[in-house]
Amino acid sequence: MEYYSEASSWLHFMYTTFCFFFFAFTFFFSVFAFLVFILRLRPCCDCDVCRSYLSGSWKMEFDNLSDWYTHLLRKSPSRTIHVHVLGNIITANPENVEYMLKTRFDNYPKGKPFSAILGDLLGRGIFNVDGDSWKFQRKMASLELGSVSIRTFAFEIVTSEIKNRLIPLMSSIAGRSEAILDLQDVLRRFSFDNICRFSFGLDPGCLQLSLPMSEFAEAFDLASKLSAERAMTASPLIWKMKRLLNIGSERKLKEAIKMVDELAHELIKQRRTAGFSTQRDLLSRFMCSVSDDQYLRDIVISFLLAGRDTVASALTSFFWLLSQHPEVVSAIREESDRIMGQTEEQASFEQMREMHYLQASVYESMRLFPPIQFDSKFSLQEDVLPDGTFVRKGTRVTFHPYAMGRMEKAWGPDCLEFKPERWLKNGEFMAENPFKYPVFQAGPRVCLGKEMAVVQMKSVALALVRRFDIQDAVPSRAQRFAPGLTATVRGGFQVRVHERRQHQ
Template identity: 45%
Template sequence: MELLQIAYFLLFLATLTWLLSTTFSSSSTSKKAPPNTNVPKVYPIIGSIFSIAANKHRRIHWISDILLSSPSSSTFTLRRSLGSRQIFTADPAVVHHILKSNFPTYHKGPTLHRALGDFLGDGIFNSDGSNWKFQRQLSSHEFNTRSLRNFVETVVDAELSNRLIPILSQRCETAITATCSCDLQDILQRFAFDNICKIAFGYDPQYLLPSLPTTTFAKAFDDATRISSERFNCAVPLVWKIKKILNIGSEKRLRTAVSEVRVLAKKIVDEKKRELEEKKTLQSVDLLSRFLVSGQNDESFVTDIVISFILAGRDTTSAALTWFFSLLANHPRVEEEVVGEVNQKNHADGSSVYDELKDMVYTHAALCESMRLYPPVPVDTKEAANDDVLPDGTFVKKGTRVAYHIFAMGRSEKIWGPDWAEFRPERWLRRDGEGKWAFVGVDPYSYTVFQAGPRVCLGKEMAFLQMKRIVAGILKEFRVVPAVAEGVVPEYTGYLTSLMKDHLCKGKTFMLRVGFEPTPFRTRTLIWRLRPTRPSQRFDVNP
């Protein structure tokens, strides 16, 4: 072990010496700064490695700044080390090109697969070609109207009525005599995790319980997500590859985390196999059953599928709802509209929960508006299989990564107009002939929250149904109010999916203090306490 540490230290010294010598020898090039001061300086061999490292903690906002500050182009080429390049765009025409017009050229690619492979394996979000088509074709059966109706009227309703609302109510009752805190983002993740496991695998992990149990799986899943994302965005990929060979640092933690995640995923697969063996016919066929009865016997591959769907179902909807409740509390007019719509839908006409949710037009628009500003997935990346030229004239060499920046696109004045910073659900609505709100969609290549083209998100409608049901369930009984220190703005960050930054190493920051207080809308108030380590002065939304 000592020899390995010495070897790693010598490698570090050699790399540092090389970087410094290259920087000084290239000092003359730094005088030729581009007109746009947001664009990072480029040095021979090492590219923009210093800017990449300096902005590691705010990578999403940094690239967004560059894309949105250019008066002429919404496409930018980032020069990485050793001649590697990555193209970022916030141009809908370019997005249409890579997601639809020239779809065969742009795939996930080997770079992404190497970085995320230890965690996601060959799951649907990390695969291309026939492997991707097979998984998508089988998965599509789970998103028909019958499955969606069953999902919201049984799985979501049961989790809401039997777990989420009782937990929040219990804390309200406790708070009459004492202050009780909990992490709302964590609760929403638990809710979403139970839901995706039930509907996709027929398995109840019982993660959302009154005790809010701490599990090794949850921490391991978060660690695997974060480290895999850091791998993909690493300024010098050679660093993580060497650490993997030596099994040290973050790579050692990743190996441990992935092992923990696969223990649960394998348990889910094994239980489903036993269920299929014991019963000749199943009362309901879930996603995992479909894959197993399709003749797919590779246990590692099926485990990859389970992990991918947990990632999609657990983190995306919970992130979207966290930001939604935060925005709603700061915009009383929108809150009143949403609550009014929620209170109207109460089985008054004998309609089902599913039909009521489909008819919650204003809430749907408010969720779309929230995800425009705070998308659950901030950036999506493809890799060019062949040389290509983008609609704006940018040349793309084979093997180049091309990323459409969803976060930047949601804040683009070119797309949304001068009021882009306003949280205004009405931009998605119009009045019909009877004066009622009617939803008006936008170009999917301008609003890329759910991707577009052949790889458009299969779970889009399921996600909206789940989110609207949670919103309705909570707002019928509670008013969610963030108690935020003056001048503090919630901080958006992201790995494979987005988060409201919680500084896990220093304690929770997005806290929910539950108290009893009559309100014009409901009978109880949930007071949401936000305590970031440091205030974020930028990227806030106008009140």
């Protein structure tokens, strides 16, 4: 027994010592990596921008980093700034955006730094690759998403989800005087149900009245969040070392991705066994052209990420703006009543095409609050942007749709106002130059799902605006965004819901 006790104590001592040195090593390595990162970039930069970024002093005046960047870009004569400590050139100049996304497209790929950040989650999916792999997926996706049958399928799913889940859920809350609903959470659930049914033929049922949360949705959300957090570390060496040691956030990310992988591969296996040639979902369509199951998983997960968070983000900001502008709500209702009458039926695709003011409202909302606030590329070779900015090889160059929508030079002195009328000419919707309004990107990488996303937004907006009055429960609060791949409101969007009188 004495021998056993001594051996046990010795093992405990060794284990404790190992843990101490392990965590000490991890801590000092992180500090070292941070210092190396700063020194490697700009060891002596003491400009106002870098000093404010490193000290965080910008937070004293601005709610969001994007608002601070907007302020700096508005002051810049070229609408381009340098954040030296990040090795980042940020621009809100449409000529620069066109140059990056179209004229010199080949010189500004997503690049290896971006691909590494999202590589574990997206793999070789279309949003995480360049070159031949991107061209192959782009061509395949263009053929599928451009077909009438797939668009009809997508519209049927949206219509069904609105009628059978979204409206009943909102009705169950309406009229309860003390009830407050997180509309952002509801819209994220709605979007997740839709994109899962469209991509996989899987219905997670997140928007049922009990508001259940599926394990897949939780794992997918966590994987997206933790992948985005990699981009905020002081140096990629930090998260790469944590991944190597399988500790902290990287361990959680690995577990979340494992759950996503297991479900995706099980769905692919089942679909191959049952047959896919007669199915209408995206996975089944891609299976006709791709035999590599891992590649299939990467492709569909990429569409899942893009289709879920962007639509939910855009709709959240849309309803936040409507809560502050009742005159826009009235105009949408008047237009829809003129085209649809007083029916409680949902609008058809053809009817929505006639609603120019609704289209203008959706686009105006995304001008002020784009779902993806900024996007970065990495220069393959030295270059000079149209505004004269010199770009070193390997430099990160970011175009900033959030800031671009707030540029007085582009949108006029009323650029901070929510005015759908700016998109109308003689009562008809008129699109803007996509390089002035790169909400859906532009050039060769323009969003293939753009039209389906807009139809989904208009369908939800119209269904809820015609039936409910939605009021911000905290009307004086500004939107503050949580770090992530898309614009997510920190703390959600709390609302009170009331059914309109003619619908009671």
